[in-house]
Amino acid sequence: MTGPSAVVVVHQDKDAMAQATAARLIAAVADAQIARGTASVVLTGGRNGIGLLAALAASPARSTVNWARLDLWWGDERFLPDGDPDRNHTQARAALLDAVPLDPARVHPMPPSDAAASPEAAAEAYAAELAAAAGPFDVLLLGVGPDTHVASLFPGHPALEETDRAVVAVHDAPKPPPVRVSLTVPTIRSAREVWLLAAGEDKAKAVATALSGADTSAPAARVHGTERTLWLVDEAAAPA
Template identity: 55%
Template structure:
């Protein structure tokens, strides 16, 4: 696993613009070398602000978006189109504005999906979709080119919360999460092994409320207590922060 690198931006707006520029550049680079690229999206204010900045960038058309696979790190187990779903936010911020291939947009299905109210079955379905795209890799997920993560004030990533069983999952790549301390209580999440299979993991954080979580992640805290500490990419791990989110780090 790679050692984290910290990049600090003056404020949240410039952070979003910086993440957008970095994502566009990375996808252009990957698509110049291979037929397809893959990115894992995150929700939250910083993640969606970055996607909106991609949509607003004149450079966005440098990416052949029809060759990009979009996945999610987690999802609230709510019906399609619900405004609280990460998918809904991503579509409004970016996906509806670019020429994506619908078959390459891999959503985590909610209770209106084929598995109904069974979040565990929906998570297993997502794990099977990941495995089908994994080309025999272990763990059975694609080699994500970029996996973006927000981080909560409690140091959670995706829907992996401190002290919950899902943080310790070592076999499965996607799980149902029940009893989330943050509403809604039922979610679907990638697991730590799936996250750590990515080539690059980007932890994106803005605001003073995230400063302690960022510090814990970089200090090598116990992932059971600070799941963000488990966020590492194979080739690169980037903490993309604004000044407030970086305020608890050594100068």
């Protein structure tokens, strides 16, 4: 990791982690809106990413965010039809987005399979949408898989090595569904802050591997923010 040194924050369990991270994200968004008038956050799926969104929905402090001045993006997506229950966007809507007064023009889901001819076309369209946006992401959220994958960038997969494109199509992903669209490592590294979420004993080895820096093939070891990198974990996933 060549960016700012990672800070590890350990929480008692996954629920405490979700609630504390929700409070932290509310504060980060409010601070960005005070400083720049708007804020930009990249969401993640998975049990920890969606758990965070549910905690945001339940937080009484959510009213401190100007939701109409918030841009939401996604770090990756399953290339499935719009509304498919396995899409991160669908799950995010159910957990939070439908409950807060967002500006629909500021919600940027990755194109679904029924709106793009191919995952490559979806990646190109999303890259163009990113290019038209002003400024870097304020906070980019990433779940960490047991194999150290982040977004849909898996160990040993060609997408992990992409350096020219902002968004990439992913084929033959080792977890279903196999066809996906993902931000690339350089795009992730362009965010002001990158927050990596990991909870549960099944994530402990991945967290330890990534933080040690010894395995440069680990996707989670390759990502960082330009200003801050946070690892938000529970005790079960925390490095010894």
